[in-house]
Amino acid sequence: MKIFSAQQMRMADEATMVSAKITSLELMERAATQIFNLIHSRLQGSPIMIHVFCGIGNNGGDGLVVSRLLLEHGYNVKTYIVNFSDNRSQEFLSNYDRLKEIAKDWPIQLKCEEDFPQLKREDIIIDAIFGIGLNRPLVPWVVSLIKHLNTSRCFKLSVDIPSGLYSDKAPDDPEGVIFANVTVTFQLPKLVFFLPETGMYTQDLEVIDIGLDRNFLMQNPGIGVLINKNEILPLYRPRHKFSHKGTYGHCVVIGGSYGKIGSVVLATKAALKTGAGLVTAYIPECGYEVLQTTVPEAMVIADSDDELEEITLDFTPAAIGIGIGLGTGEKTISAFEEFLKENTSPLVIDADGINILAKKPEFLDKLPKKTILTPHPKELERLVGKWKDDFDKIEKAKAFSKQYDCVVIIKGANSITVFEDQLYVNNTGNPGMATAGSGDVLTGMITSLLSQGYDPLHAAVFGVYLHGSSGDIAVQKTGFEGLIASEIISHIGPAFIELFKRPNVEGQQEK
Template identity: 70%
Template sequence: MKIFSADQMRKADEITIQTQNITSLDLMERASTQIFNVLHQRLQGAPIPIHVFCGIGNNGGDGLVISRLLVEHGYHVKTYIVNFSDKRSQNFLVNYDRLKEIASEWPTQLKSEEDLPEISPQDMVIDAIFGIGLNRPIVPWVINLIKHINAARSFTLSIDVPSGLYADKAPDDKEGVIYASTTVTFQLPKLIFFLPETGQYSQDLEVIDIGLSREFISQTPGFAELIGKNEVLSLYRPRHKFAHKGDYGHCLIVGGSYGKMGSVVLATEAALRIGAGLATSFIPECGYEILQTSIPEAMVITDDEDDYISEIKYDIAPTAIGIGIGLGTHEKTIKGFEAFLKNHKSGLVIDADAINILSLEKELLQYLPPKSVLTPHPGELKRLVGDWKDDFDKIEKVKAFSNAYDCIVVVKGANSLIIYKDQIYVNTSGNPGMATAGSGDVLTGIITGLIAQGYDPLHAAVFGVYLHGSAGDLAIQNTGYQGLLASDIVGHIGKSYLELFKKPQPIPQQSA
């Protein structure tokens, strides 16, 4: 699913109005009616007080339409106009008059902190103050209104985006943003719902179709791409009847040091579980028995050193190499990695200490093979690209890094981002239980195993991140968040493939 920028969403509105021969007022009525339908279906006429806070732009106009429809259906509604400016949008004014015509109680005007209404935790709040139209800092008394709404701890539904959030940058005041229980957004998701700093303001997200021009949406490249089951299904490469292990590549996992052999075990088994035909681990001598015992399906090559890797030499022809897990940063290891990088020309998956070495020796970045995949955790990423002001600045720094070195960067997190030059992919699978030791090692093995099978490195990163998260989602059904281990993720990789083709279960019909 595409993610559009605020400008692209405004353009989609304009094209829809032109091609469907409707007015912007008609489109507002259509969109707001869809939100009302969501509300009405859930509330079923429940007699709870509903507070609707409307700004004076088009988001406020949406709120006024919803207020009118709620009143018409018998709900107990109080509507407030948040007067943060003297300007009013035309659609706001028309819907304000329409509401006044049918409401027994006219909207209450809010102009300062002295006007803040009482809100009970048992009430419901509808937030229609700003939406994606916010483009300047919020006046102080409105920030206090937002804090007042948050302090009430009532169920809060935000229209399109929680008020106080910009569409394309971090908020000015982190406390001046509505904490929405649910956000109902129009037509397409927005990037802010998936970034750590801004995603926290929506506990739940629902995307509703408001009938925007499908032709415009299909023909316009998105600002980013949201990755779910439907998107990765097209990447899957099925096996044929007469296949043999040689058809699915040979991956080499390079890593490990004394006390850190478990990372190589996890990555190697993950590479095999994801479907690589053959897997070899290149490790220091101290890990030989561990690898041979833990993964009988894998082959092992050892370094001359006992406790760390000093020189990466092998007599096989791997189709993909994953390097860095548990590697350490011994002086000889750094020199061995430097020599390897200067002589290796095919694609790599680079993680952990290999990334740390690149951060220490930045001149080595010029030797990265094209479309190498880097999988840093936040600390490693910061060492690689430098500090950032906010999540949007982080994305720009990663894009610049990717452009400079023709590499793919997996920005790991709750919604991992896969960035290749100016392309951004936002993953939707995974859960908090995956914040556990070894989870990243499993991801390295998965992506390496996919590249070994012949997947394009970018496709392998996108597909691998999704399957990694899906395996974690399946695993927590047995372990819960706290009980999840990285080895549980490995054990559910096969099921994550099966889940791709699992049809949704029909909703059982209740008998009369």
């Protein structure tokens, strides 16, 4: 599913009005009716009190339509107009007049803190104050209103985006944004819902189809793609009957140092479980017995005692994953540099491999094209520099990707794979995966996919999705706190199987 910017959504609206020969007012009616249908299907005429807070632009116009439809279907509704300016959109004014025609009580005007209504915890709030077009700080009393709504502990539904949230930057006041229980957004998801600083403002996301022009949606690449099963299935490379282990590549996992051999164990196991035909672990001598004992399916090459001082291979691997547990000692850095000079295999670089690149940026020019980098937040900061917010972080990652022709994975709750100007936002995974070794597993999985012949970008996107899916399956047995990296590896196979399950009519999964 594509992700559009606010400007692209406005362009989609305009294209729809032209192609469908409808007015903006008719498009608003269509969109708000879909929100009403969703609410009505859940409440089924419940006598609960619904408070609809409307701004004075088009988001407020959506709220007025929802209020009118709720009243027409017998719901208890109070409508409030948040008068933060003298300017009103024409669509807002038209729907305001329509609402007044049927409402016993005209919309309540809010102009200051003294006007704030009393709310009961069992009430429902519909937030239609600001939409995705918000581009300036809120006036102080409106910030107070939002805080008032948040502290009410009512169930809150936001229309298109939580009010106070910008679509392209972090909020000015973190407390001046609606914390929505659910956000019902139009047609396509927005990037703001998937970033650490801004994703917390909506607990649940519903994307509703409002019939925007299909040709425009298909032809416009958007700013990114939300990765679900439908986006992954076309990437999958099925196996054939007459294949053998050589068909699926020989990958090498390079890393480890005294006390950090476990990271290589995890990456090596993950590479095997993800389907690589052959896997070799290249480690210091101190980890030899550990690898041979814990991963009998893998081959092992050992260097000096406690850290890698030389990295030389007498064959050309199909792919290499390097950096996990590697250390950043002078001898290891020197070995890493010589390795980069000689290497011609596709690369995945993680952990201390990234830290070495941050210390020695001149090494970056030696990376093969489409090298995959998998930093956690602090490693990314060392690589691209500090950022002012999550949007700036993404722009820095884009610039880095273009400069060095590489793929950058911004790891997090919704890991984002960045290649040049495109973003691939992952939609699997859970908080239990915030555990030691989880990143090592991801490195092994992506390296394995590379060795099997996947394009580097596809290997990164598929690997991130599969990693999250494995964690999602595992956590059903372990709970968040009980999930460890080894459990993620154990559920890689079930994650592959889950790819080909289809929902039955009850919404349950079946083969």
